[in-house]
Each structure stands twice: as structure tokens, then as C-alpha cells.
């Protein structure tokens with residue numbers, strides 16, 4: 001029997017079979033996946049093969065190849081990673097210009113990571129109802145910036161429901177990862193989209209778990225029109241530790257476009273003569289905030305250059 005893993009709590013996985021049953025399953029033996037050392041070999045979003053037993057539970061006996069997967073580095077076992085989700089179609093990055101303010105650095109790091117994983121991102125600007133004129137104006141500028149680069153943007157208010165309907169056609173029949181800083185309204189948005197999901201808001205759990213990173217619980221929330229949302233606590237961004245320095249330029253779409261005119265093909269766009277990127281920043285074709293984010297990621301790479309990637 002085949003099915004989709006929609007929930008993972010410790011060693012148990014809830015698998016939705018092709019004919020719609022939910023079967024609690026465990027992994028059979030310890031099968032290894034090539035190329036990745038992970039603390040959990042199976043993740044939500046995986047398509048698996050099941051062998052059912054008399055008790056009504058099942059063994060997971062095989063996993064189909066993944067289109068992609070999102071990992072978080074395991075905090076204790078440095079060479080292992082934890083797979084948060086597999087076969088993700090897109091990410092919804094919920095951001096707020098205030099209450100709390102999402103920094104452009106955070107957005108840009110997330111976008112670069114998503115480019116590396118080839119996961120399209122939709123930027124969801126939330127909390128319009130409590131923004132001042134000035135903040136709404138700033139939001140418009142942000143929207144313009146990211147749309148110009150090529151990212152789809154949606155503005156809404158998860159609390160009042162205003163604008164939420166714009167998301168419905170965008171998430172239908174897709175597996176969407178919901179991301180964003182704590183407090184931006186992810187759970188509130190889920191409650192608007194899937195009232196029966198009854199998500200706890202205001203991050204009660206996060207307040208107690210700060211810095212512990214112990215949550216291994218992942219769940220896909222089914223949308224009535226088809227598709228799933230994944231709200232995994234702890235996804236602050238994509239693992240950027242395995243992005244090579246030389247590749248970083250290509251994860252900033254507009255920087256990449258300008259870099260084709262740099263004098264040196266291995267230009268890092270920091271100091272080189274004839275750098276078309278630096279010129280484009282000076283001429284305001286590339287936003288200063290984007291260039292700053294690029295530089296900050298490049299700096300991390302320098303600091304971590306002896307860290308093992310996997």
C-alpha cells in the first residue's frame with residue numbers, strides 16, 4: 001500500500017493512504033538513505049510504501065525519491081541533520097513590517113536559501129490592519145522591491161481575514177511550507193484558512209522552548225480544497241550552511257543578472273575592479289538592503305569556512 005506521511009511524532013508517522021485512510025506507522029528496521037545522515041529517515045511529505053499488520057498499524061518499508069527536502073542541522077550531533085519536510089512545492093514567508101518587524105536580512109537569507117533548494121517563495125505581508133500610513137507606505141516599497149526581483153507578494157490581515165482569499169488559489173493542491181519569525185501570524189493565518197485546525201496562537205510553546213530546539217513534531221494540515229500547509233516550529237530559514245561561496249551570487253536573482261557583466265568571472269562583488277554589481281548598487285538598480293544581505297551571507301561563509309558541509 002502507498003501513502004503520504006502527513007505527521008511525525010517521535011517514532012510514529014501518520015500516513016494517509018491513497019484511498020484516504022490514516023494509518024499509524026513505524027519504520028521497519030533501519031533503512032539508510034543515500035547521501036544524507038539524518039536523525040529521522042522519514043519526514044512529512046514523503047511518499048512511502050506500507051506493510052499493514054493485524055493491529056491496524058503498519059511498517060514503512062520504502063520511501064520514494066524526494067524532489068527536495070528541507071533540513072535543519074541537528075544541534076547535538078554535528079554531522080547529522082533533521083529532515084523537516086520533503087517534497088515541498090513552495091514556501092509562504094509571512095513577514096510583518098512591524099509588530100514584530102521582519103528584517104530585510106532575514107527575508108533575503110530565507111529567499112537565498114529557498115533559491116538553493118529551488119523552492120519558490122510567496123511573500124505574505126501580514127498585519128495590515130495595525131500598520132500606520134507610514135508603515136503601509138514602507139510595506140508598499142518592500143512589495144515593489146521583491147516583485148521587481150521576481151517574487152510574488154500578497155498583503156493581508158490574518159486576524160481580520162482581509163485579503164486572505166488571495167492565497168486560496170495560490171495554495172490549492174500544493175504542499176506549502178509556512179515560515180516566518182515567531183509572532184508574525186502563521187498560526188492565525190492557518191486558523192483563517194483551516195478553521196478546524198485550531199492552531200494555538202501567540203507562541204505559548206516558543207516562550208518556553210527558546211534555544212532548546214527540541215521540537216521534532218511536524219504536521220501537514222490538509223486544505224479542504226486540496227493541498228497541505230506545513231507549519232513546523234523551528235523553521236527559521238533554509239539551512240544555508242551547505243551553500244558554497246561561489247554559488248551565493250546565483251541565489252540573489254538580480255545580483256546574478258548584473259554579475260554577468262563583471263570583469264572577472266569569479267568576482268565576489270566586494271572590492272574587484274570592473275564589478276558590475278557594485279556599479280548597479282551605486283546606480284540604485286540593486287537595492288542597498290539586498291546587497292547588504294548578500295555581504296552578510298558572504299561574511300558568514302568566511303567565518304564558517306572550516307565548518308564541514310554535508
Ligand SMILES: Nc1nc2c(ncn2[C@@H]2O[C@H](COP(=O)(O)OP(=O)(O)O)[C@@H](O)[C@H]2O)c(=O)[nH]1
Nearest residue numbers: 127157158159182183184185186187188201202
Ligand atoms: N493586529 C493583528 N494581529 C495579528 C495578525 N495576525 C496575527 N496577529 C497576532 O499576532 C500574535 C502572534 O500570532 P501567531 O499566529 O501566534 O504568530 P506565529 O508565531 O507566527 O504563529 C497573536 O497575538 C495574533 O493574534 C493580524 O493580521 N493583525
Ligand SMILES: [Mg+2]
Nearest residue numbers: 186187201203
Ligand atoms: Mg505559531
Ligand SMILES: [Zn+2]
Nearest residue numbers: 262267269275
Ligand atoms: Zn562583481
